[in-house]
Amino acid sequence: MALFAKRDDIKQVPWFSLTEWHDVYRQIYSNDVIEQTKAYEALLVWKARMPKLPVGVDCTLSILQVCLRDREWTSKIDSGELPMYCENDLSLMYSTTIMRFLNHFCNIGHTKQTSLFQIAKQLKIPEWIVILRHQTAHGYELPSIGVLRIAINILLHWLHDEYWAAEARAVEKCYMEEANILEEEKEETKEVQAFTDLIELWTAVSLYIDAGYKLVSNLPEVQLREILQDLRAYMLSQYSGKTSDNDENEYISIHGKTIKIDKEYNLRAAQTLLLSEISMHLAENKSLITIHKKSDIICNVLLKNEAFLPNSDVVQIFQQKGRKNIDLKKKILPPGMLRFWKDIIFLLHNKKILDVLMFKLLNIVNQEQESKGKRTLATLWISSIVYSFIQLDLTQKISRTMEYKPTKDSTKPAAKSALSQHLKELVHYSHPYLRNVLWLDISSTIPHFLIDINFLSKLLLHVNEFSARLIEPILKFVSPRINVQARKHLSNLLKIYTFQKYNDEDSNNDIDERKIFTVEDFDVSSTRNKVKIYKKERTTKKKTADLLTDQIIRNLHWKPASDTLLSYQWVECPIGLLPWQMDSLKSLEPLKLNPSKHSVSILDSQIIAGIINRKSLKMQSRIKWENVLRKKRRTTRQERKRDKSIADVIMNRALEIAKKTDTM
Numbered sequence: 001m002a003l004f005a006k007r008d009d010i011k012q013v014p015w016f017s018l019t020e021w022h023d024v025y026r027q028i029y030s031n032d033v034i035e036q037t038k039a040y041e042a043l044l045v046w047k048a049r050m051p052k053l054p055v056g057v058d059c060t061l062s063i064l065q066v067c068l069r070d071r072e073w074t075s076k077i078d079s080g081e082l083p084m085y086c087e088n089d090l091s092l093m094y095s096t097t098i099m100r101f102l103n104h105f106c107n108i109g110h111t112k113q114t115s116l117f118q119i120a121k122q123l124k125i126p127e128w129i130v131i132l133r134h135q136t137a138h139g140y141e142l143p144s145i146g147v148l149r150i151a152i153n154i155l156l157h158w159l160h161d162e163y164w165a166a167e168a169r170a171v172e173k174c175y176m177e178e179a180n181i182l183e184e185e186k187e188e189t190k191e192v193q194a195f196t197d198l199i200e201l202w203t204a205v206s207l208y209i210d211a212g213y214k215l216v217s218n219l220p221e222v223q224l225r226e227i228l229q230d231l232r233a234y235m236l237s238q239y240s241g242k243t244s245d246n247d248e249n250e251y252i253s254i255h256g257k258t259i260k261i262d263k264e265y266n267l268r269a270a271q272t273l274l275l276s277e278i279s280m281h282l283a284e285n286k287s288l289i290t291i292h293k294k295s296d297i298i299c300n301v302l303l304k305n306e307a308f309l310p311n312s313d314v315v316q317i318f319q320q321k322g323r324k325n326i327d328l329k330k331k332i333l334p335p336g337m338l339r340f341w342k343d344i345i346f347l348l349h350n351k352k353i354l355d356v357l358m359f360k361l362l363n364i365v366n367q368e369q370e371s372k373g374k375r376t377l378a379t380l381w382i383s384s385i386v387y388s389f390i391q392l393d394l395t396q397k398i399s400r401t402m403e404y405k406p407t408k409d410s411t412k413p414a415a416k417s418a419l420s421q422h423l424k425e426l427v428h429y430s431h432p433y434l435r436n437v438l439w440l441d442i443s444s445t446i447p448h449f450l451i452d453i454n455f456l457s458k459l460l461l462h463v464n465e466f467s468a469r470l471i472e473p474i475l476k477f478v479s480p481r482i483n484v485q486a487r488k489h490l491s492n493l494l495k496i497y498t499f500q501k502y503n504d505e506d507s508n509n510d511i512d513e514r515k516i517f518t519v520e521d522f523d524v525s526s527t528r529n530k531v532k533i534y535k536k537e538r539t540t541k542k543k544t545a546d547l548l549t550d551q552i553i554r555n556l557h558w559k560p561a562s563d564t565l566l567s568y569q570w571v572e573c574p575i576g577l578l579p580w581q582m583d584s585l586k587s588l589e590p591l592k593l594n595p596s597k598h599s600v601s602i603l604d605s606q607i608i609a610g611i612i613n614r615k616s617l618k619m620q621s622r623i624k625w626e627n628v629l630r631k632k633r634r635t636t637r638q639e640r641k642r643d644k645s646i647a648d649v650i651m652n653r654a655l656e657i658a659k660k661t662d663t664m
Helices: 018-028 033-049 055-079 086-105 116-122 127-138 145-210 222-238 267-283 291-304 312-318 335-350 354-365 372-404 416-430 453-461 467-474 484-497 500-505 524-548 646-663
Strands: 250-254 257-261
Touching: 018 033, 018 145, 033 055, 055 086, 055 145, 086 116, 086 127, 086 145, 116 127, 127 145, 145 222, 145 267, 145 291, 145 335, 145 646, 222 257, 222 267, 222 646, 267 291, 267 335, 291 354, 312 335, 312 646, 335 354, 354 372, 372 416, 372 467, 453 467, 467 484
Parallel strands: none
Antiparallel strands: 250 257
């Protein structure tokens, strides 16, 4: 608010919407008795909703009250319907309003402990109004009614310039800033949507490949075929280094990597093109999205993907043929699922995003409101990735040993691919349990937090039923090293603490063994008696409620609801929203300064309270409020949900086809 001492936080306001606020603002300065009466009634409603109104609103309410009372009584006093001493009552009401006005504004901002004359000078209030206030507070005689009317109209004018108009301009500025933010978010949302679609299209193509489809032209989804053909044409037109061989196959070169596109355009080539496009999105520096945001985006997209954290039906797609069930209590994910996602995992690892994904998965594991199946899969994902880093650590140790080991002949060092294959064979021979984990690039690094003993300590201090399976691989290469016996004891302790030993004995037993059953649980008669008691209690409550209610209207100010309101679907109505109210945040239109219906006279005897010259109203404050108020502004933005895109539909269709293929 323009006259608030603080602006650094969200505030509770008495008006229902900005539309309501603007309507009251328009009515106050309409110079019309009926409109101003409506505004006064609305301000009284605001006062009932929130007794401590903003200073500008509270002062406007007091001024409107005395102005409307004056215009109602003056004609009656002149005609003799009211006695003459009622004019003295009006003077007293005016004096009280002026005193309350100045008392309000002497307690805002830096004006505390300052004389009223200094406050008036700082706030551009005429000095003679302060003198008028002193006369009414300490004098023996009240000022004349004409002078008081002039003072009230000046203060009403002042409130327009310093509160109502200033607030309207602030709202307009806020809308402009919000519009700019929304425009930026819209551009950002487009880029996020494009990136999300790429991930989902890649997932759909991979699902079709697993289902046995080979060529793009054989896909049953027409939209997917068209999208992949457009992608091929785009990539061929954008990237140089295109050549053709005798079979008329085409090649494109992206970041030093040559991709072959067969004449018949198979799905493997389309999958590679999509992966290249995803990689380029992550590598772009001119994007509106920062690197940190990109990491969050791709991880969030993966976590929402139905094939990354799938339900039990989708998990069967990644099983070995012939197996219809999957034991989620293994140490790693099914090999088919790891092979399906290996290219994305390798890409995240190369872009230094894999550790972000692990922390997000860990957050899912620690959320009790998530389903047990989802938390189990998140645990298996973390465990599978950690085992891959264990394999990487062993591989690098063997590689360093081979590098410094003297050789008999002086042959050239083996190629990188041959060396990697040789190291892979050595590691899998020594550690057979690592055969099904992902093989990471031997030149990559291991995230530091996996080796940090402090990270392990935090996991141990916040254990749950999934912690034993999660912590076991981390114990293998945390620094300083923990011996085998200590690791075994710690793992057993975790299983006992989280009741995992009993669950591991029978993986197919879904009954909660901690439940103690008694005879009463199987007593049918006892259950029936409880149902009867419950029905009896409901009948008694209903009769009591009927006795407490009747159809007598005790307050004559209340009116029965109309048929329209009685038939209104109140269940569909938002809380606090009445049928005739608007909750849309429409932009405020500027106040139209139409000619006044009343002639504004400069003679004191013809001054009408609450009627001011609208031509002299200003839409800009004359006060430097930054010298009066301390303002801190903080903008907040809400996340907006994206609509379901074509890529979502395509991926869901691919999942359905992959399920059917798996069951055949």
